Structures are given as structure tokens and as C-alpha cells.
Amino acid sequence: MELYILGSGTCVPTAERGPSGLALAFNSHLIFFDGGGGSLRQMARLNLDFRQIDYFCITHFHPDHVSDLVPFLFALNYTVDYTHTRPLHLIGPPGLKKFYDQLRGIFGSWIEPHTYDLFLHEGEAQALSFSDFTLTSLPMKHSAIAIGFRIDQGGRSLVYSGDTDYCANIIELGREANLLILECSFPDHRRKSGHLTPTLAGQIAREAACQRLLLTHFYPVFQGQNILAECRQEFSGEIILAADGMKIVI
Template identity: 40%
Template sequence: MPEVIVIGSGTGVPSLNRASPAILLKTKNTFVLLDSGPGTLRQLLKVNITFSQLDLILYTHFHPDHITDLIHFLFASKYTPGFQRKTPVFIWGPPGFLEFYNKLKQAFGSWIEVSKDKITLAEIPPGSLWAYEDIYIQPFSTFHTPHSQGYCLHTEGKKIAYTGDTDFDLSLVDAVKDADLLICEASFPASQKVEGHLTPTLAGELARKANAKCLLLTHFYPECDAIDIGAECRQSFTGPLYLAQDLMHIEL
């Protein structure tokens, strides 16, 4: 059955306890990485996975805490001695992703230009449907930046939804409906709510309205670690609840 590993449960705030955002989905045949904040590739080594084993990388948006290790990934793909691939790594993101990549190339030049037999980049817009090996992928719009999006991944009879960063909107309920696992951001306590982000209570409300079977809260700013995150979430959601910790495994 599919397995989810929290690679980083934190944000852009440097923390010894919480690495920057990244989630790994392991299916029978495939390793999928969702976002890669700074330090993700090193963090993956702690669960015995090297960057070279990744098959598909999905980005939710272009904030540095979610995408910085793309630079590291490209550089490592080019300059790790002996590194080869039978098939390219697919790297997909929201509309604007290719422009973002071209700007990175302007900054770093040929140091991050990797041959097409090793990587393939594409934009996959909200509302489209994609397949990779044993996984169907549906991006959906989120409420954070003009192009931010989350992903529903369908595999082995399970639906896994990942919001990335978002504020609350009822359209999210439809997008993540009946997820077996909803991986949802919960950046700040209700008393310090920030526009463009959720609170544990709002994340719980989304899970309840969407009839999620299980909820995993992540993307915790230090303010969240100063409160009882679970208690705030329990005001709106009574189902199975995980509070992300780095390197936590969840089997579906």
C-alpha cells in the first residue's frame, strides 16, 4: 500500500526540529516528492533515499521554502560522478514553472542545465489529469499565490491530497473530497491567523467538510509549536489526526 513520509514539517523559518516543506509518497513502483525546501535532499538520506531514486517531483508554488532544493537537485543530477538514469525524472509544477526555471538558468547558467535524458520539466495546470506509472495526478487551485496549486494523487485505490500552502476556500472541499489522507498546511494558531495560510481549526474544517478519512497537519511555524495544535484542530475535526514530525511514516 502507499506510504507517506514527512521529510520536512516546517516552513522557511530555520529550525533544528522541523526541516522545510517536503513530503515523499512511496507507491509500489514509484517515489514521488511533493515540494523540496532547502535541505530536502539531505533530509531524504535520513530515510535511505537518494535524490537519484526520485521518479517524479511536484511543486505547489515558487516560494523559496518549497522549491529551493530544485537548484540542488539539478546541480547534483549534473555533477554527481557516475550518476545515470534509465528514464528521466519528471518535474512538474503550476503554470509559470517553466518561466521560473528559465530565470534560474539565467542566474546559475550551465551549472544547472541537465540533459533531457535525466530530467523533463512541464507545467500541469489546475483541472488537468495526468498519469505517471501507477499514479493519477490532479492539480487543483489553492489560495496562496496567483499560481499556487495542490495535488490529488490516486494510487492503489487510495486518494492522497496535498494542499501545499493555502487559505480557506470552499472550492478546496470539492478538490480534496473523500481523500483517504489529507495532508494539509496549518501554519499559524487561530489567534495569529495570517492571510494566505490556514490554522489548525480551518484545516480541520476542510477535512470535515471534505469527509477526509484521515488528516495530517504540517507546515508549522514556531507559533504553532507554542500551542496545542491538536486541541485547536479538534474544535472542527474528530477523525484520525496526525501532527507532522520530520521523518514520520504513514501507511495507508
């Protein structure tokens, strides 16, 4: 498994970090998690072909997590000298079908599948089995309806929280994961409801007994803060601070 960090920031624009976006590549699969603005362009910079995405996983519908969905669907139909035939699975929380229908109401046939099959999977607690991997989701604790995802494949596992506060479900989802990806929006002294801090993320990682912890979704208020020191108060394992363009092998 190879994980690519497309965006490690938030809705607040910075020169260093784009909004949330992750790409996971293994075997012949390319799984896209969220897709904030600029994620598709970052894929091109990393030599990842957006046409190979066959699973688009959305944790919640805040704009900084979904704004590249429309350009993605549009590009599948209108890339010159290309006909897209690869099936696409769109996976998300309750409200996904309504969200997609509302987008169709605005953009119409521009984003509707022309030459490929589209499958929508909606729900809080999902357990989906595909050809050579499983995808599990559980509800998270956020200001919007949100879910986290777990991928299990060939004895390897990756878990992505999306946006969440501390909750039992992210511990359950992240249990003994090879890589646990947690949002880390604010420093401990600036904690906001619905989000994690370094200490809370470390506590989750310790209680889940994950192998490695990747922190992402940093607001600019982290400038000058010692994220690792705060997180290590709770978790003694390997901690990685996400950066746009980073590649991690699992």
C-alpha cells in the same frame, strides 16, 4: 503507499523542523512534493535515493518550497560514477516554465538535463495520467499563485494542499481522501490571510470527509499551543501532527 515527512516547518529556521518537503513512495515511483532547503539531506537520512525521484511536484514558488530544486538537478548531472537516465517530470502552477528558464539563465548547463529526458507540466487545473496512477491539481488560495495536488492509485488517495487559506477547491480535491495533508501555519488567534489554522484545517477535513488528516507547515508561534484541541473542534477523525523524519503508511 509510504509518505515521508522531510520538512514540517516554514521559512523560519528551527532546530526541530525544516522547510516544506514530502516524499511519496509506491510501486517503483518516488514522488517529491515541494522541496525546501534540507529536504534532499533528510531523504538521505531516511535511506531514500534522490536518483529515484521521477516526479517533482511544486505547489508554488516561495523559496521555502523550492530551494532544493537546483541542488537536485545539479546532483542528477554530477553524481560521481553515475549516469542518470530516468525521465523526470516537473509539475507545477502557471509560471513553471518561466521559473525553470530563469534558473537555467543563472545556472546554465549545470542544471540542464545531460543524459535524461525532462518533461514540464504547467497549469492550475491539471489531470495527468501516468502508468499506474493519476495526478490532479487545483488552484489554492495563497499570496502567490499556488496549486494543491491529489494522487490516486489502486483505490488509495493522498491530497496535499501546499500553502492555502480556506477555499472550495481544497475541499473538492480532498474529497474522501485516505490522507489529507493540510498546511497549518498559525494558531486560531494568530490567523494570517493565505494560510490555515487548526480550526480551519479541521473544518476542511470534515467537509471533505477525509479518512485521516495530517497537519504540517508549523510556524514557531505554535510553541506551547494545543493544536489537536483546536482542530478537534471541527474534525473528529484521526489527526496526525507532522514531524520531520516521520513515515506514514497509506
